[in-house]
Amino acid sequence: MAKVIPNEVVQSIREQVDILDIVGEYVDLQKRGKNYFGKCPFHDERTPSFSVEADQQFFKCFSCGRGGNVFSFMMDIEGCSFQEAVALVAQKGHASVDFDFESTTNRQRRRWSADEENLIAIHEAAKDFYHYLLTVTQYGQEAMAYLKGRGFSRETIDRYQIGLAPKDGQLSYQHLRTKEFSDEALIASGIFIRSDYDQEIRDRFAGRLIFPLRGPEGETLAFSGRILPDDSGETSKQAKYLNSPETALFQKSRFLFNLDLARPEIRRVKEVILFEGFMDVIKASEAGIKNGLASMGTSLTSAHIQVIRRQTKEVLLAYDGDKPGIEAAYRALDHFAEEASDVKVQVCVFPDQMDPDEYIEHYGSEQFGHFIVNQRLSIMHFYRYYYRMHYDLATDSGKLQYIEAIIQRIARLDTAVEQELYLKELSQETQLAVDSLKEQLLQVHRDLPQQGASRPDNSPLREGADTSWQSLSRQPAQEAYSPLEINEMHLFNRLLKQEDAWVMLKVKYPDFQFQSVKMQTLFTLLEAYRQDQGENYSPQAFYNRLLDQADQALLVDIYCLDTPEEVTDMEIEDLVFNITTKTDLKSQLAALKDEMEQAKLTNDQARIGDLNLRRIQILRQMKR
Template sequence: MANFIPQEVINEVKNNVNILDVTSQFVDLQKRGRNYFGYCPFHDEKTPSFTVNEEKQIFHCFSCGRGGNVFRFMEEIEGYSFTQAVQKVAEQGNVSINFDWSALDGGQVQSQYSDSQRRLIQIHEALREFYHYLLVNTENGSEGLAYLNNRGLSDETIETYQIGIAPENGQLAAQHLLNKEFSIAELQASGVFVGEERQLRDRFAGRIMFPLRNERGETVGFSGRILPGSHHANAFPDAAKYLNSPETDIFEKNTFLFNLDLAQNEARRAKELVLFEGFMDVIASHNVGVQNGVASMGTSLTNNQIKAIDKTSKQVLIAYDGDNPGQKATLRAINLIHDQRLRITINVLAFEQNLDPDEFIQKYGGDRYLQFVGNQRLTPIHFMRNYYSREYALQTDKGKIDYIQVMLQAIAKISQPVDRDIYIGEIAKDTDVSKETLLQQLSAVVGKSEDKQGSTKQNFQDQGQPISDDPSFSTTKKRSQLEKSELLLLYRLLYNSEAWMYVTNADFHFRTTDMESLYMILSDYRDKYRDEDGNIDPSDFLQTLTGAKEQQIVAEVMTLEVSPDISEGEMEDLLYNIQVKGSLKEQMSAIDEEIRQAQALADFAQIGILTKQKIDLLKQMKQRQ
């Protein structure tokens, strides 16, 4: 196994992929001038400071400082090693390259696991292959395969999800793994097996097996469904229909989203993630063409799962079951996502007749389901209106009062006046209370809400609003003239080969330590990689940097809006500001400190001498202005 990609392969991938196509799958970007701006995916912020320059093929956040080319972005956003980032970018860009990616090792992602965790993943992968083989290739799997086909699952879907079957003999799977030299202790730690050391048996015996894969596609658990009519089902009539793996060192239920590995790319392309309750809803939906769905594996969505959703898409379609528990779970999910104060736009599918998505497909077919998903979406307020109109008896005064109170609390979270007016009009029709009275009451609710939440208030509509045109979006810190001059000079050294003539002839050095260190690295890089005209590729140079500080500086420099033309006067000014004026300012600061010390000692003679020196320095500085 290797951890090296030839430079020509890296260049081919980079030259055939647009960084805008990749970053826009993670960030809602809007064009302003030459650049695209959005909210930074690496930290929380109230104003957008993340920028992408399509011409230079770089990204940079003016707030947190992260920046680089398309490979660096994938390293930062997904935690990939460089080799994995190159491979992922090639896949996303559909770049066909004659290179064996399988020859690469796992890089940094593999290092996330301990040795014992890697062994647990290997156990689950071995079981996935074992169960799937039994289902599709043996007589013992024929009954389970027929059941899945009768439910409408295609062979392609069964293969995609690697659905399998656990043998009725609960000891066969354990023996299969022992033959592969896994230990009894490792089998016990996997959560798949129960019983004493010499009597280990598969807790999923006789069940149809659905592998649970993490976001990287590694099997970390299983969910097993009772096979109707099987020996196991008849022997244990009270057994739960579905049985999930217990939590282990590689499987945490409160962070897990079923199908995230397959759905994330499609969700980023579609700019929407569909959230289901159960994994069968995901699989059934995928089977008919909805391939951007995940499941929270139950009705209780967690904050950790919401963070994973937010990382994948800024728009979510909640498609929970149509029964009462499912509708309550939908309401809870809406409020939980809102309480996280994330910029996620929410829509809801409300399935009637207590159906879940899988049952809807079986009853009405895939075409009608796709039409329903595309055209029958509700806003959170519309869903709440339907939900609470059933919860409260609107034919009674108390029911109307309770309904109005809860709906006004929800509408108060909306900042758009037109939206508020529409919803208030609907509530007025529901309750026979005038719009004027409701608007007056709403003002009181909004006032209380703002008093509680202050400036941190966020609402349903604000989560999906476009970026403001306010030019104050940038959080770039104010810089001194020396810092500005050093950054501009570095820009010239990156993009203008003739700039090197001025610095090499002047025995030049940057005054700040970080810039001088970067200058030395750049000089060495240029000696090795400049072309016949003395030019280098700034993006390639950025990729070679390993220090976070150096990456931050170069990424910021590359985003500068600077005239492409270079003049002798500009270069002389830059060198003067850095070498001479910078030195004079350092001397001025030192003299000011000495004057303060002399004043503390009432040494008036020394104060006079120092003051004269300061005046001389000021004259020297003014001579250049």
């Protein structure tokens, strides 16, 4: 079980590490006034809107809304848990603490057994040998030319540590034997096989291009080998791709290619693009799409989905455009619905039965990027595409089968609005009345079994979830604040930062209360915290004490409001008036409006005159 990091350790790291040093590794910060600004690392922007407040150690993006302290920044930028973020901040900030971080996280680096560590060492040694043969030796020049002809840059070859296994299957065996690995361990690695003919041990990937298959932390667990074309351009009759067999390190049903490299980009864009094969991932990365993953084949498992779900709640399926790829996408959608219904899934269908690699080769990287962004199908639109492939809409029987299949899918949508939208689209497509389709939908609803018992539990309290405040995301909700809330936030900003404002409020308005529940809750917490801390109070310490994610996000928004350095009695009086009296006067005006409508309906001129007089008095009070 993961060991919790004590609060005093977290506090010590926070005090030793400057958020500017950590954020500065990811963002080019420039000082403007008392704060530092740069382009937000969490979304694309031309004008810098990302700010770091050095005094209180907060960051805030005024465009996308993300904000928090140094730990929440690390969680967002690296896609890690709170405890991993603490460890990373301590490491990057060179904090001196007496604590062992090795066993603190849920997604910690796996503790391998001694035998497994030995197998990893074999794979790492083999990877280095293959990569050296490809990139440095004369033997690898032909393969390098082939890769460059396929559009692989040297940067990509190095990034993915692509290599070449020698045709002589004993060369790599002899090389690794010099590293003092035993025959038993080399065979257990899956890289080598013993010949039934002469009992010699040979490399199973001999003569193939080698693509290392790395684990989530970057350790090499297996290989995939691709056959090279011969001098005539023809490939041999051997299988094009050959993967390592399942070993103690490598289980195909749990493995996702590129997770180690893609995780930061996935966290930044909040989406996984799921490809059918690892070659598509590499070519997509070459084209600028860095958040791609792939299972080793078209079969998506429950284990794959849970790994993806821990990274993000948005997935784009970008499988091959041929029939097997379309069928794989169809199965994947059902699998996501069963295993992770809270994940939003979209689909890209490549034209002319192309796979992503072929599309890039044909149309280029820029067009590929546009296609990925702009040619997505929602789940329902993919189902329409899929069923149109399977049913002949030119025949009555085919059209009826199509309508029944689509309505079955509509019936499983969560909201009535979604169902209404897609029923109208189906009506337009089939030229059938919406009312008739609604009747059919009602019948399907009656026939469907109760789904509540089988629906996946997507609540935060699902088994194994970390419900501590430290594990929560620090991204504030994006919401439009009302005029009342803006006034409340400005007053709270003063109370956070200015001791004079706090004294003024308590002396002049001892019974003051905020109108909105969330602000009054935050105010109550602040009041209790100030009483508890006395002179040791600080906004940053108050933020760290808050247990609720929404309270933390709101506090960052409040703190980052642009207000003058000095506070005046008039400013506090105006804010209190706007929050209390003016809010009440607005409510009175709304009630007067309703009364006025009633008086006009009965043509009660005396009543209308009286109401107008009251309205004028209220407006004068509001102007004060």
